[in-house]
Amino acid sequence: MTRVGVNGYGTIGKRVSDAVAAQPDMELVGVTKASPDYGVEAAARRGYDLYAAVEDRTDEFAAAGVDLAGTLGDLLDAVDVVVDCAPSGVGERNAPVYEAHDTPAVFQGGEDAAVADASFNARGRFEAARDAETVRVVSCNTTALSRLLAPLDETFGVEKARVTLVRRGGDPSETDRGPINDIVPDPATVPSHHGPDVNEILPDVAVDTAALKAPVTGMHTHSVNVTLETDPDPEAVRDLLADEGRIFLVPEAAGIDGAGALKEYAADAGRPRGDLWENCVWEESISVTGQDLYLFQNVHQEADVVPENVDAIRAMATDADAAESVARTNETLGVGLDSRLGNGELAHTGLTADD
Numbered sequence: 288m289t290r291v292g293v294n295g296y297g298t299i300g301k302r303v304s305d306a307v308a309a310q311p312d313m314e315l316v317g318v319t320k321a322s323p324d325y326g327v328e329a330a331a332r333r334g335y336d337l338y339a340a341v342e343d344r345t346d347e348f349a350a351a352g353v354d355l356a357g358t359l360g361d362l363l364d365a366v367d368v369v370v371d372c373a374p375s376g377v378g379e380r381n382a383p384v385y386e387a388h389d390t391p392a393v394f395q396g397g398e399d400a401a402v403a404d405a406s407f408n409a410r411g412r413f414e415a416a417r418d419a420e421t422v423r424v425v426s427c428n429t430t431a432l433s434r435l436l437a438p439l440d441e442t443f444g445v446e447k448a449r450v451t452l453v454r455r456g457g458d459p460s461e462t463d464r465g466p467i468n469d470i471v472p473d474p475a476t477v478p479s480h481h482g483p484d485v486n487e488i489l490p491d492v493a494v495d496t497a498a499l500k501a502p503v504t505g506m507h508t509h510s511v512n513v514t515l516e517t518d519p520d521p522e523a524v525r526d527l528l529a530d531e532g533r534i535f536l537v538p539e540a541a542g543i544d545g546a547g548a549l550k551e552y553a554a555d556a557g558r559p560r561g562d563l564w565e566n567c568v569w570e571e572s573i574s575v576t577g578q579d580l581y582l583f584q585n586v587h588q589e590a591d592v593v594p595e596n597v598d599a600i601r602a603m604a605t606d607a608d609a610a611e612s613v614a615r616t617n618e619t620l621g622v623g624l625d626s627r628l629g630n631g632e633l634a635h636t637g638l639t640a641d642d
């Protein structure tokens with residue numbers, strides 16, 4: 288049983304905590320918060336022990352009537368692995384604390400690659416985490432690109448990938464984010480961090496990325512062009528991607544025309560928080576002209592890194608190989624949406640058309 292602590296119980300931390308708690312081979316020892324806001328109630332409802340992320344703020348919790356099991360240091364001493372889900376940049380500041388407690392750590396994609404011994408994606412780079420004391424799960428967009436480009440490169444060879452990422456401005460709860468009335472290059476320079484980050488996972492894949500931010504909160508959208516080394520027909524690409532457990536081919540017949548309908552579909556399917564852990568590739572967008580493949584995919588930024596965090600923990604703390612770990616994570620969470628609609632079974636949720 289791998290004992291896990293989650294440091295930072297926000298957008299990613301809440302989801303990683305639930306995913307860890309669902310694993311039969313893991314125990315969620317506790318989670319931290321920096322402030323006693325509404326998030327503490329979500330942890331309490333689930334029975335998670337709460338620790339103070341910042342030692343000198345314990346008085347604030349006491350004043351709010353919130354019981355603490357201890358502080359971050361206590362949590363670190365009680366776990367085999369800590370998953371850092373603190374705000375971007377804070378993870379780097381936490382790294383020496385984890386080291387001082389001799390606690391292996393998983394960081395998130397808001398940190399630079401240098402924060403950890405290895406960058407991680409289960410599809411592209413599972414074994415790199417094996418002997419690492421610290422691992423960084425790459426960002427939500429990088430995770431999605433790695434999942435897509437790994438099978439394309441293995442099967443058809445990638446000569447060059449060019450991706451334009453239209454990123455969501457902020458998460459639904461982030462009232463201070465934007466833009467609210469524009470679409471802005473972010474960054475205006477090319478490449479964005481995503482291309483170099485993909486190369487942390489797939490070092491031999493040539494990829495250029497350009498990114499913008501748009502006034503939406505639901506999902507990121509990628510416009511993908513990959514020049515392949517062969518010229519497959521679109522059906523071969525479709526079949527390849529359909530076989531990937533963490534890619535959902537959004538069927539044309541579903542009438543799902545954007546992130547709003549996708550999220551509604553996920554909620555209907557009984558997904559917790561309406562989460563989409565899979566890349567959502569629009570099936571009818573898969574087009575091939577000679578060696579050039581084009582497609583659109585959507586990425587639920589709050590969710591796609593969650594199964595990757597579970598696999599990163601397993602890669603660091605157990606002997607499980609990539610196939611075993613991914614299968615176990617997918618099974619316990621219910622990752623893998625079925626692109627055949629109307630088959631009476633709603634995507635591994637246990638719900639049936641009669642429910």
Ligand SMILES: NC(=O)C1=CN([C@@H]2O[C@H](COP(=O)(O)OP(=O)(O)OC[C@H]3O[C@@H](n4cnc5c(N)ncnc54)[C@H](OP(=O)(O)O)[C@@H]3O)[C@@H](O)[C@H]2O)C=CC1
Nearest residue numbers: 295296297298299321322340372373374375395397427588
């Ligand atoms: N949101 C997203 O779409 C994605 C985010 N990421 C990455 O995941 C990481 C976390 O992002 P996200 O979940 O969005 O962030 P949030 O702001 O939603 O959550 C951060 C959490 O960390 C807590 N916190 C604040 N200060 C500290 C501290 N000093 N030590 C420990 N915890 C602290 C906050 O506590 P409190 O609530 O009490 O203030 C909060 O619970 C970042 O690296 C980000 O780049 C990766 C993929 C997608």
Ligand SMILES: O=C(OP(=O)(O)O)[C@H](O)COP(=O)(O)O
Nearest residue numbers: 375396397426427428429454588
């Ligand atoms: O990892 C993410 O995006 P990224 O892959 O564009 O860096 C998350 O959506 C967080 O991005 P943010 O830095 O815009 O909050």
